[in-house]
Amino acid sequence: MSILPIFIPHAGCPHQCVFCNQKTISGQKLAAVAAAKEQLMRWRSWLQPSVGNEAAFYGGSFTGLPLELQEELLALTDALLAEGFIGSVRLSTRPDYIDEERLQLLQQHGVRLVELGVQSLDDRVLAAAERGHTAAQVAPAVALLKRFxxxxxxxxxxxMPEQSFASVQETVRKAIEMHPDVARIYPLLVIKGTPLAADYAAGR
Incomplete structure (x- = not known):
């Protein structure tokens, strides 16, 4: 399976997490539909059509975008689905941006997998990272996604800041209890242009 990544850097994110600078990470500066089209044209020139291919929206909180913009972006992948260039779509978002209206829209556009940027299930760690959501919001989001x-x-x-090994262990235990289909573990990096980089430079 080949992934066609579409970066929508920081789009739909209501907060600036202390570790995040998606424009630097992805190399993509814009989240506009035109930028997404440009990215897809690039991938189309490199990949062969296959229902095993999957388009993936990365870098932002997709379901935090206005519904009209979500529809415009998903129209791009609708066209790829219709011609058999891809077989499915995945996207990343936040646990506090999951509700029935948003999921009904995703169902209509071939989205198969929704990844939640959880990071931690420890409220102290989430607060230090300025995530803007709580650990308690994750399990209901997972349950609703599965119901749909x-x-x-x-x-x-x-x-992460304020994160102990015991906190990591407890997060993993709770994550396993939710029975996700996929789990990703990212190491924290100190990236230029982030609040975390300023803390690092100041010796905090």
């Missing part, structure tokens, strides 16, 4: 028939991914992070 989506595969669920959980994205976790290690090395």
């Amino acid at each position: 028939g989506f595969q669920v991914g959980l994205q976790l992070m290690v090395g």
